[in-house]
Amino acid sequence: EPEVTQTPSHQVTQMGQEVILRCVPISNHLYFYWYRQILGQKVEFLVSFYNNEISEKSEIFDDQFSVERPDGSNFTLKIRSTKLEDSAMYFCASSESGVYGYTFGSGTRLTVV
């Protein structure tokens, strides 16, 4: 069964450093998403990406965040200058149609120290 692959599974970074979280969505999917889950809390929407552009972003997704689909296969989330409160599990998801189902990656646990 096709999978969404996220790397790395765990990243530790110092406050103020830039991090790039990587995702390889399922190849025929058209909608891509990043979600965040702070430990013990609910899953929160960050950004959606369709037709090579951001279709919606949440208020969490400020100027420190950016997304790219640089080569037609990878989908990356960049945090320019990490803060302690960015520590969370970040999930990438992709969907063929946006409603018939979402496939989630296994997540990247980001720890900012």
Next chain:
Amino acid sequence: AQKVTQAQTEISVVEKEDVTLDCVYETRDTTYYLFWYKQPPSGELVFLIRRNSFDEQNEISGRYSWNFQKSTSSFNFTITASQVVDSAVYFCALSSNAGNNRKLIWGLGTSLAVNP
């Protein structure tokens, strides 16, 4: 605005008990989709079910069943004869058919502990 409410924060049961996890949603869309995901202690999100707003038939999959009641905007999830492996956080989520976003709106989750 869209919203998903899971009023039960934590539930603890003894193995073999039946347990129902509640989910109430709010949306103005006429076409929408409801989901349940399981998050075991390992952290990944496991898809359990998707239901569209036009299909109010209840669904059963093994020990799992779902009761969709459009009149009360609820999409409850029942585990029959619970097992220790069912221990996880369960999330209910909502997606609309509008626009090019189609993001998932999540409830806060219900943490289920099934004790031997």
